[in-house]
Amino acid sequence: MPGFELFGDAERKQVNDVLDTGVLMRYGFDGMRNGIFKAKEFEIALAAKFNSKHAHLVSSGTAAITIALASAGVGAGDEVIIPTFTFVASFEAVLALGAVPILTDVDATLTLDPLAVEKAITSRTKAIMPVHMCGSMADLKALKTICKVHNLILLEDACQAIGGSYDGKPLGTYGDLGALSFDYVKTITCGEGGAILTNNSAYIKNADYYSDHGHDHIGNDRGAETHPFLGYNYRISELNAAVGIAQLNRLDEFLAIQKKNYDILRNALNTIAELKFRKVPEGGIENYSFLSFFLPTEKLTVQTHKALVESGVDGCFYWYDNNWHYYKKWEHLTERKSLGKLPQEVLNGLQDSSKTDFTKSDYWVSRNISCLIKLSWTEEQVFERAQKMVECIKNIL
Numbered sequence: 300m301p302g303f304e305l306f307g308d309a310e311r312k313q314v315n316d317v318l319d320t321g322v323l324m325r326y327g328f329d330g331m332r333n334g335i336f337k338a339k340e341f342e343i344a345l346a347a348k349f350n351s352k353h354a355h356l357v358s359s360g361t362a363a364i365t366i367a368l369a370s371a372g373v374g375a376g377d378e379v380i381i382p383t384f385t386f387v388a389s390f391e392a393v394l395a396l397g398a399v400p401i402l403t404d405v406d407a408t409l410t411l412d413p414l415a416v417e418k419a420i421t422s423r424t425k426a427i428m429p430v431h432m433c434g435s436m437a438d439l440k441a442l443k444t445i446c447k448v449h450n451l452i453l454l455e456d457a458c459q460a461i462g463g464s465y466d467g468k469p470l471g472t473y474g475d476l477g478a479l480s481f482d483y484v485k486t487i488t489c490g491e492g493g494a495i496l497t498n499n500s501a502y503i504k505n506a507d508y509y510s511d512h513g514h515d516h517i518g519n520d521r522g523a524e525t526h527p528f529l530g531y532n533y534r535i536s537e538l539n540a541a542v543g544i545a546q547l548n549r550l551d552e553f554l555a556i557q558k559k560n561y562d563i564l565r566n567a568l569n570t571i572a573e574l575k576f577r578k579v580p581e582g583g584i585e586n587y588s589f590l591s592f593f594l595p596t597e598k599l600t601v602q603t604h605k606a607l608v609e610s611g612v613d614g615c616f617y618w619y620d621n622n623w624h625y626y627k628k629w630e631h632l633t634e635r636k637s638l639g640k641l642p643q644e645v646l647n648g649l650q651d652s653s654k655t656d657f658t659k660s661d662y663w664v665s666r667n668i669s670c671l672i673k674l675s676w677t678e679e680q681v682f683e684r685a686q687k688m689v690e691c692i693k694n695i696l
């Protein structure tokens with residue numbers, strides 16, 4: 300998946316454009332910058348590529364989620380529904396606003412289960428945040444319907460699924476808002492960076508101001524700008540944005556490589572009848588950054604994962620006991636371990652982990668293995684890997 304695997308001359312050329320002027324900041328210094336505005340240029344290209352009215356670049360994917368929520372008015376005590384299988388960034392972004400993350404079951408899509416979402420809605424719910432983990436998406440049509448009925452915001456975390464689509468729309472643009480990450484291990488990277496996508500002009504204006512201290516970006520004297528509301532600094536630097544321009548130009552090339560490698564592995568594993576693949580909702584196209592499959596039982600899955608690791612098939616993950624991605628290992632959240640005191644709204648609103656029941660998530664995630672698809676493999680290596688995987692799995696079953 301990661302764009303860093305193919306970092307090269309195009310990226311260096313973009314960065315050198317910035318180094319030649321020495322203007323590392325995206326705003327101001329018009330006299331010195333020789334017309335070079337890399338962040339602006341990346342935003343325009345991103346909006347065009349994703350067929351989104353607006354795109355706003357920020358310092359990380361986590362920042363993009365925080366700002367997306369803030370721009371839609373999510374604040375203290377508001378509940379945001381997030382999946383049990385995600386990355387810790389999901390609840391960090393919610394907590395940063397004093398809002399309350401509500402963990403909710405996933406299903407065979409490995410993303411939010413619409414039935415569980417409906418049960419999790421309360422009078423305090425403000426947003427639903429499906430996280431398109433490992434390159435594939437939630438049942439977005441069902442989630443959008445729920446949002447319409449309950450007047451909720453649909454925010455797609457498409458950080459891991461850049462380039463996938465649903466119902467003909469790029470992931471991140473189907474809901475009211477989308478968040479992308481360009482950190483070092485994402486499909487395309489700019490070192491550190493992220494973006495908010497939306498068609499809503501009020502949200503993007505809010506995001507634009509909020510991510511730069513609430514400055515109103517009116518006129519061309521930064522020092523004279525006023526502040527319609529409180530903000531923060533989530534700006535991206537020109538150096539990072541420059542790398543992103545080169546990588547976005549290569550997105551289709553990266554996706555094509557991923558699909559080719561994915562297809563070889565999938566066709567090989569298809570010969571094993573006991574193995575089921577992750578459910579992709581109708582109308583969805585993955586970005587092929589991972590191949591995710593289910594084994595018949597938890598025990599067989601643990602054994603298979605161990606066998607894969609031992610036979611040198613790297614990059615296959617058993618998320619069920621992973622520290623970063625599954626609710627079972629998030630003691631810092633469930634035991635509320637914060638440096639300072641958490642807001643009272645958060646303390647009052649967080650779920651009591653002794654009372655939550657995520658049996659449904661456990662059912663799916665405990666039987667899942669997800670294998671990273673790399674860009675740098677030769678075709679020979681992919682076929683060799685496919686054969687090894689089939690041998691390992693057949694030996695266990």
Ligand SMILES: *Cc1c(COP(=O)(O)O)cnc(C)c1O
Binds near residue numbers: 388456492
């Ligand atoms: C990477 C990632 C993020 C956060 O992105 P950063 O740019 O690393 O802050 C958020 N959500 C998911 C699902 C991710 O994989």
